[in-house]
Each structure stands twice: as structure tokens, then as C-alpha cells.
Amino acid sequence: MNNKIEKIIEALEKHEDLESINVLEELGTNSPDNEIREMTSRALVRKNIHDSLKVVIINQGKGINDLSPTVAMSTVNEILALDDKSEVIKILDDTINLNSIDEVRENAMSVKSLLTLSE
Amino acid sequence: MEIKSIVGARLGSLTFNKSTSTNPFERTSFKGKAFGGSVLPFADVFQKIKPVEIQKPNKIKMVSGAVIGAIVDFKTRLTQPIALFASRVRQNIALGIDRVREMKNSMIAMGKNMHGRIAQVFDWHKVEESTVSGAKILSLKHINEKAPVHDLKATWIAENEKIASKSEGKAVA
Numbered sequence: 001m002n003n004k005i006e007k008i009i010e011a012l013e014k015h016e017d018l019e020s021i022n023v024l025e026e027l028g029t030n031s032p033d034n035e036i037r038e039m040t041s042r043a044l045v046r047k048n049i050h051d052s053l054k055v056v057i058i059n060q061g062k063g064i065n066d067l068s069p070t071v072a073m074s075t076v077n078e079i080l081a082l083d084d085k086s087e088v089i090k091i092l093d094d095t096i097n098l099n100s101i102d103e104v105r106e107n108a109m110s111v112k113s114l115l116t117l118s119e
Numbered sequence: 120m121e122i123k124s125i126v127g128a129r130l131g132s133l134t135f136n137k138s139t140s141t142n143p144f145e146r147t148s149f150k151g152k153a154f155g156g157s158v159l160p161f162a163d164v165f166q167k168i169k170p171v172e173i174q175k176p177n178k179i180k181m182v183s184g185a186v187i188g189a190i191v192d193f194k195t196r197l198t199q200p201i202a203l204f205a206s207r208v209r210q211n212i213a214l215g216i217d218r219v220r221e222m223k224n225s226m227i228a229m230g231k232n233m234h235g236r237i238a239q240v241f242d243w244h245k246v247e248e249s250t251v252s253g254a255k256i257l258s259l260k261h262i263n264e265k266a267p268v269h270d271l272k273a274t275w276i277a278e279n280e281k282i283a284s285k286s287e288g289k290a291v292a
Contacts, residue, residue, distance in 0.1 A: 002278060002282065003259065004259055004262065004274065004275075004278050005275060005278055005279075007259060007262040007263075008262055008271050008274060008275045008278075011262055011263050011264045011266060011271055012264075012268070012271060014264035015264045015268060015271075016264075017267075017268045019268040019269075020268050020271075023268055023271065023272045023275070026272075027272065027275050027276070027279070
């Protein structure tokens with residue numbers, strides 16, 4: 001992967017400005033490069049705030065719903081590795097109950113059960 | 120007792136001659152012993168074995184054969200190394216041509232690498248560029264979490280454009 005882009009994603013992950021989430025979503029999760037999408041999803045999970053977690057859980061074709069299994073699985077792994085899972089569980093519950101897309105709901109349910117099993 | 124000892128002595132004194140005919144009973148016959156005096160002169164109807172004459176090798180032929188062999192051997196010994204040497208020279212020339220071609224390619228690659236490295240070094244120390252919107256395109260050194268988000272975004276977009284133009288260039292080539 002491009003060295004500069006890698007550094008930008010790392011910088012945006014640690015950035016306190018909430019605008020960084022928008023940049024990661026706009027340029028990272030929509031990138032045609034699998035590696036960039038994977039790194040961006042992991043960065044958004046590691047941020048561990050409501051807005052960043054929402055991007056990788058409720059959006060079709062992003063994060064856990066990515067078409068690339070590598071990207072989806074590495075996002076799930078990153079979620080499982082979180083120290084504080086309270087926010088993620090809240091968003092997963094909301095997605096299971098309220099999301100209109102079946103596929104997104106099913107994926108959220110799978111991740112939720114994985115989280116329950118891993119605890 | 121006497122008869123037995125006499126017969127034993129007689130038989131013991133019998134000598135079996137070497138076979139001189141094709142008669143298979145020749146050894147066991149008592150020719151000239153038991154029937155001495157009444158032996159028919161032409162009773163042995165089997166032919167006599169003629170001793171096989173072993174032809175003596177012709178020395179002149181042997182010497183000439185050896186000389187011819189030596190000449191052939193000498194010829195092969197003389198011509199084989201020459202042929203081998205010639206093929207080796209030909210192979211070396213072919214290899215040399217290939218190496219020259221490879222060297223040309225590696226020189227081009229080396230030039231490209233050097234160009235890339237030099238560009239990277241200059242990029243590292245490059246002063247930040249300003250875009251039309253006011254956001255700066257950051258150098259690798261200035262990319263960190265303290266940099267403004269819009270600058271990071273502008274840098275990312277610029278990098279994407281660079282990658283796209285490179286891939287377009289490759290596609291054209």
C-alpha cells in the first residue's frame with residue numbers, strides 16, 4: 001500500500017476532530033483498493049466512538065458488510081479485540097432491531113453472537 | 120576267491136584310452152583285451168575324429184588393424200575437443216548477447232529506482248504545497264494526528280490522483 005495513505009489513515013485514526021470520521025468514510029471505505037478499505041475499517045473500529053462504529057456496522061458494502069471477506073473478517077476481528085465493547089453492542093442491537101436491510105441485520109446478528117461467545 | 124582276484128587284477132590293469140572315434144562304447148569295450156585275436160579290422164563303423172586345425176592369426180592383419188584403430192582414435196581425440204571448443208565459444212557469444220540485453224534492462228530499472236529514490240528524498244524535505252481551496256498537500260514528514268483534517272484529506276486526494284495517473288500511464292504503455 002502507498003506509504004503516504006497508510007500514514008494519513010493512522011493520523012486520522014488518532015485525530016480528535018470528528019471530521020476525520022467523514023474523511024475516512026469518504027476516501028477510505030469507498031476506495032477500490034481492498035487494503036485501504038481494510039485499514040480504514042480497522043481504524044474506524046479502533047476509534048471506538050458511536051459515529052465511527054456506525055459506519056462499519058450499518059452501511060451496506062462497508063466494514064462488516066464489505067463484499068471482500070478479508071475486509072469484513074478483519075473488521076469483525078478488530079471489533080472482537082476491543083477492550084470496551086459497550087458502544088459496539090448498543091449499535092449492533094439497534095441494527096438488529098431497526099435496520100431495513102436483511103443482509104445488514106444478519107451480519108449484525110452474527111457479530112453479536114460472536115461477541116457473546118467470546119466473552 | 121581266485122576267480123574274483125584274477126578278474127579284479129585284469130580289470131584294474133585295463134587302461135581306458137582317449138576317445139579316438141565317435142563310438143560312444145569305445146571306452147567300455149575291451150578292444151584288444153577280452154577278444155584279442157578275433158577282432159574284426161573293420162568292425163568300428165564310426166568315423167574317426169579329425170583334430171581341428173587352429174588357424175594361426177595373421178600378424179600383419181593384426182598390426183594393420185591396430186594402426187587403423189589408433190588413427191581413428193587419434194582423429195576423434197583431435198576433432199572432439201575442437202568441436203567442443205567451437206560450441207563453447209558459440210554458447211559464450213550467445214550468453215554474452217543475452218547479458219548485454221539484460222544489462223540494458225537492469226540499467227533502465229536502476230535509473231527508474233534512482234529517480235524514485237531521489238524524488239522521495241526531495242518529497243520528504245519538500246515544503247508544503249497549497250491548493251486552490253486553501254488546504255495544504257502535506258509531505259510524508261508532516262502527516263500526523265496534529266495536522267488539520269482538511270490538509271490530510273487534500274493530501275489523500277492528491278495521492279489518489281497520482282496513483283490514478285500512474286495506472287493510466289501504465290495502461291497506455
